[in-house]
Amino acid sequence: MTSIIRSHALSKRFRRTVVLDGVDLEVPPGSIYGLVGPNGVGKTTTIKVLMNIFPPSGGSSEVLEVDSRRLGPRQFEQIGYVSENQELPDWMTVGYFLEYLAQFYPTWDPSLAAELVHQFQLPRDRKLRHLSRGMKMKAALASSLAYRPKLIVLDEPFTGLDALVRDELVESLLARSEGATVFISSHDLAEIESFASHIGYLDGHKLQFSEELETLSARFREVVLTFDTAPALPSQWPASWLQPEAVGAVVRFVETRFDAERTPAEVHRIFPDCRDIQAEGMPLRSIFVTLAKASRAAS
């Protein structure tokens, strides 16, 4: 099967404000794809365009092999969408909300719905308006998992939730999404890092990169060079070295294309007097902080 979600040169403008500018995205089937990036870069807009809530201003996108502008009931039967600021029918009780939605999904599994209600400890006869934010999110998630969707789209699902609820949601999501593709947007990098298989980084209205988390982690290293005396710094740093800084006899930078053979060779070419090279892996959060700073410095 080809990509579950695919976009080509996708752009979105609100009047004169450009929110997305030529986003190319590929989400492989079965992946847990985390769309990350600073606040306000267009993660929610990307999802809303993909879900046919907003029409794109340019480019194209496909979801489940259907042009996203043509997404209809047949596709939504296979998509579970939960968003942090989704307006739910507050007057409904949890039980009625699930009963009501069950009528629209041919694959709705009542026993799975009951299990999810039990697992999330949702009070069936309480109105949605009387639920806490976390419980509301759980109700929304239960209503989006009970029909075993092929694609689960989550827009900032963990915002404002305490750690315990977050863990519960993530656990359930992983347990119940077997075989499904999960597309999740978040600025909570630590959370994403714990379960995402693919990462897309959106910044400056563009997707800066999109790749497997494993390869991403492998190619980013915080490199520390040690010298006997303060070295002479080059006028031009290699493009893949970000945030270079020198303090006395120590030089630090972030290598974005780390290779166990190529990187030391490059270091020795630029700094022949380098005494020691230490390269350490970086957590996702540090990678994105580095990228965000580099992006800001470039702009």
Next chain:
Amino acid sequence: MRHALAIFRKDVRHLWPRIAIVLAIDLFVGWFSFATPPGLQDLRPPLRMIETLALWYLIASVIHQEAVPGDRQYWLTRPFSRLDLLGAKLIFILVFLCLPLFLGHVASLLLRGISPLTYLPEMLGCQIFFLASAALPVAAWASVTAGLVEFVGFSLAAFVGYIVIISLVASRAQNDFYWVGLVWFHTTEVASLTLAAAVAVLLLQYFRRRLWLSRSILATAVVLSALPWWAPGWDTAFALQTRLSEVVAGSVARIIFDPARDPRTSPPSNSSWQRQDVGPISIPVRVTGIPAGMALYSDRARVTVGTPNGRKWKSDWDSMNALCRVLSGAHAGIPERFLPGDGEYWLCLNIDRSIYLRASSEAIHLRARVALTLLSPEQITPLALRPGVQAIPHDGVCWVTRGDRLLKTDCSWPARAPADFNLRLRPGGPWPRPSWDSGVSYATYPTSEELWQWSGQAVTLDTPPVGIDVATRKAVAHFERDLDIPDLREWTNR
């Protein structure tokens, strides 16, 4: 359809308290209109207004259950087809708004001992009119708003805008606000416009979610619905009315200039609207060929006048232009457009003031076209001077209300009121008809959601009559007649 019904059931489950309140208001107003407790008839319009607002509220409520504007609604990514969603809303409107209206009509007929089957087409016509002029436009209006506050705000803005436009065109429209029997043409124009706009907006909103285009269409519809006040389209209205009517022979109601008349018998000036641009002129005419027992009603007239030096002036179908007669006896001097048979009448016109001032010194050429309605022989029904409902022909009912010096008669008929309604006092004879009888309609189909059409007359008397009769006539035909006077001086110099 299964999904539409599921959405419908969900809406009913949530909105049942509002549905119950609206149905209770419906029932009360329906009963009130039907029974019309003596002395409380004046409460009917405000009650109707409350009922209308309640219906609007219910329509807006059901549409806002799945508000179309916005990007956060949970239903946007659920497998609802937009057709099912729109279908659910239409089912709701049909079940809780149209059906009660229909059942109310059926009940009112049954309670009057009339078979509803007799008036089935008219009842369906009321439904169509209700959908076209109220339910669907309100639904469309609600579909471009996200909630009740926005809905009320937009409605008030549209209302104020409409009033401003009307005020702006009022000076041009002058007294043309009086559609009288042709009110059906105006209501049909506006209902067609609102229906077209409503359907376009509902389709655009539910299938394309084009919010700003939809709002623009509604704003345009508001502006266009004020247009008939500025350009009423009388030519089209009279032409259409004539086409829909029975054909009458050219010899019926011929109008002949009658310059030998004594000028002192001319009617008083009818230029009561203080218009500076025109002056009143009454031209003596003789009308012949009105079939025995029948009568004429002069709807409007238009006039073209020309001076010897080639200047021409043309009026529209001015509401102050008509054939008229001057009443004698107790009501001496009052002009009336009702012409009871062959005889001497006046063509009362307003013409350009500068030409009017030269009418006795120059050879003014005048051509007039008069729109007329031929009325059937009258049907007289005596009414008792007592409160309570009294039956009259054509399934009608009347109420007589007596005040200190006031005697008021209100009558209603299913589907269609007679074209002419007149009270006759015993003793005293006919009472002058109101200048602009809003109860008159020449429509051949319902132009309101109300099945019962009202007409009535109030008279002020020093001494109560012994009895009263209601005289009614039906419209038989509508047609136009021309009058050509090459030189007005033949009359103005007398």
